[in-house]
Amino acid sequence: MPNPLTTPQTATTTLRAGRVRFRARVSVTxxxxxxxxxxxxxxxxxxxxxxxxxxxxxxTAD
Incomplete structure (x- = not known):
């Protein structure tokens, strides 16, 4: 069984503004x-x- 303190948690999000799309993904323990x-x-x-x-x-400067 893996150690829960070292198991990475991941989050992903996508932002869209018109024709532009930005995708971000982060993984942290x-x-x-x-x-x-x-x-x-x-x-x-x-x-x-x-x-x-x-x-x-x-x-003091005044």
Whole structure:
């Protein structure tokens, strides 16, 4: 029996706009999804300090 954490999950989508068609397919393991989630969380948590620092820099420059 294969390990469920290493079994890839696959998603496919097709977008059509007039005569143009775009097909995308992604395959990722559950462990990869956890890694992607961690990266997204880190990015989202880093935004408020960056905005706060930019506001502080602007106030001191005025």
């Amino acid at each position: 559950p462990v990869g999804l956890v890694a992607i989630g961690g990266l997204v969380a880190a990015i989202l948590l880093s935004v408020p300090p960056i905005i706060r620092a930019a506001g502080d820099a602007r106030r």
